[in-house]
Amino acid sequence: MSDIGSALASADMNRVKSTAQTQNNFVKLRVAMLGGERELMFALRHALLTAGHTAQHYRTAAEFLNAVNSTGFEALILGSLGHGGEVDVLARMRRQMGLSVPVIVVTTQNIEDYVVGMLHTGADDCIVMPVGQREFLARLEAVARRWIHCPAPPHSFRVGSITVHVQSRRVLVDGRPVELTSKDFDLALLLLRNVGRLISRSQILHAVWGGRQQLIRSRTMDTHISRVRRRLQLVESRGWRLRAVYRKGYRIERIETDADVPDDKD
Numbered sequence: 219m220s221d222i223g224s225a226l227a228s229a230d231m232n233r234v235k236s237t238a239q240t241q242n243n244f245v246k247l248r249v250a251m252l253g254g255e256r257e258l259m260f261a262l263r264h265a266l267l268t269a270g271h272t273a274q275h276y277r278t279a280a281e282f283l284n285a286v287n288s289t290g291f292e293a294l295i296l297g298s299l300g301h302g303g304e305v306d307v308l309a310r311m312r313r314q315m316g317l318s319v320p321v322i323v324v325t326t327q328n329i330e331d332y333v334v335g336m337l338h339t340g341a342d343d344c345i346v347m348p349v350g351q352r353e354f355l356a357r358l359e360a361v362a363r364r365w366i367h368c369p370a371p372p373h374s375f376r377v378g379s380i381t382v383h384v385q386s387r388r389v390l391v392d393g394r395p396v397e398l399t400s401k402d403f404d405l406a407l408l409l410l411r412n413v414g415r416l417i418s419r420s421q422i423l424h425a426v427w428g429g430r431q432q433l434i435r436s437r438t439m440d441t442h443i444s445r446v447r448r449r450l451q452l453v454e455s456r457g458w459r460l461r462a463v464y465r466k467g468y469r470i471e472r473i474e475t476d477a478d479v480p481d482d483k484d
Contacts (some may be wrong), residue, residue, distance in 0.1 A: 224478065225285075226413045228465050232288070234470025241394045244348045244421070246271055246272065247266075247292040247293050247358070247359070247362050247420075248269050248270070248271070248272045248274075248290065248291045248292050248293075248418060248420065249266055249271055249272065249273045249291060249292070249293045249294070249295060249358075249454045250273075250274055250276065250282060250285055250286050250291045250293075250294050250295070251263060251273055251275040251276065251294075251295040251296075251297075252275070252279065252282040252294075252295070252296055252297065252299070252304075252305075252307065253275075253295070253296065253297020253298060253324065254297065254298055254299050254300055254303075255297055255298055255326070257325065258297060258326070258347060259295075259297060260274055262295060262324065262354070263275055265354060265355060266355070268307050268360075269355050270422065274294075279299065279306075279307050280305065282307070283307065283310065283311070283315070286311065286317060286319065287315055287317070287328075290416045290417055290420070290421055290466055291319055291360055292319065292320070292362050292365070292417075292418070292420060292421075293320045293322065293361065293362045294319055294320065294321045294323070294339070295322050295324060295358075296321055296322070296323050297323075297324050297325070298327075300323060302313070303378055304323065304333070304336075305336070305352045308321060308323070308339045308340050308341060309339050310337065310341070311340070312339065312340035313340075315334060318365070319365070319479055320342045320343075320361045320362055320364075320365045321339040321340065321341050321342055322341070322342060322345060322357070322358055322361060323336045323343070323344040323345070324344075324347055325344065325346055325347065326346070326347050326348075327346070327347070328346050330339065330369060333343075333346065337409075342361045343358075343361050345357060351481055352462075365380065373385075375410075375411075377413060377472070378384065378456075378457055378458070378472060379392050379408050379456070379457075380410065380450060381393075381404070382407060384407065384411055387403050389402075389403065389406055391449065391450055391451060396449050397449070398446070398449060401426055401432055401442060402442055402445055402446050402449070403425070404420070404425060405422065405425075405426050405442050405443070405446050406446050406455060407421065407423075408425045408426065409446065409452075409460070409468070409470045410470070412474060413469070413470055413471065414469070414470075414471055414472070415469065416463055416466060416467055416468075416469045417467045417468055417469070417470075418466060418467040419439065419466070419468075419469075422439060422467065423439070426442070440461070440462075443460070443462075443468060447460050452470065454473060456470070457472060458470065458472065458473065459471045459473050473478050
C-alpha cells in the first residue's frame with residue numbers, strides 16, 4: 219500500500235472508497251484542514267474526498283480559526299505551520315476558544331517530544347507521516363466517532379432559567395419539570411451543552427439518532443427542534459435565540475448578558 223505524502227495509487231484509493239461505502243456505520247465527516255506542507259495537505263484532502271468525506275483546506279490560521287468557530291466541523295486536521303505555529307493554533311482553540319472538536323495533528327517530525335507536546339496541548343491524535351491511507355482514515359474516523367458518541371457527564375447543570383439533570387434525564391424550567399420524549403431530551407442536552415456554537419445537522423443525527431441518516435428525514439429533525447424550542451421556551455422574550463443556519467445546522471444563543479436575570483419580565 220502506498221504512503222500518504224507521495225503520489226496516491228489509484229488502486230489503493232479505490233480500495234479506500236470501496237471500504238468506506240460498505241461500512242454499515244460509515245459517517246461522512248466535515249473536515250477543516252490547515253498546514254503549510256502543500257503536497258501533504260493535498261494528498262490528505264484527496265484521500266478524505268475519495269472516502270466520501272468533505273474537506274476544506276484553509277490558507278491562513280486566521281481563516282481556519284474563523285471557520286472552525288462558526289461552522290459545524292466534525293474533525294480538524296492540523297499540519298506544520300513553521301516556527302511552532304501549529305502549537306499556537308491548537309492552544310488557542312482549546313484554551314481561548316474552548317472548542318472540543320477533535321483535532322488530528324499530522325507531522326513529518328518523528329520526534330517523541332513533539333508528539334507528546336501536541337497531545338498535551340490538546341490534540342486527540344498525532345500521526346507521524348507517512349502512514350497508509352486506510353490507517354489515516356481509520357484513525358481519523360475512530361477519533362471522530364468517540365467525540366460524536368461521547369456520553370454526557372453524569373451531573374446537573376443550569377443555563378439561565380433551565381436546569382438539566384443528566385442522570386435522571388429531567389429538565390426544569392423555572393424550577394418546574396418539563397415533559398420531554400427521550401429524543402427531545404437528547405436534543406435539548408446537546409443544544410444546552412453547546413450554547414453559542416453552531417451544531418451541524420450531522421452532529422445532531424449522531425448524538426440523537428445514532429447516525430442513522432437513511433432513517434431520518436430533514437422534517438423529522440426540524441419537528442423535534444420546534445418542539446424543544448416550544449417546551450423549553452427558547453424564545454427571545456425569555457432570553458434565548460434558537461435559529462437554523464442554512465444548510466449547516468442550528469445555533470442556540472443567550473441574548474441576555476447576565477444569565478441570572480429573571481426571565482419572567484413579561
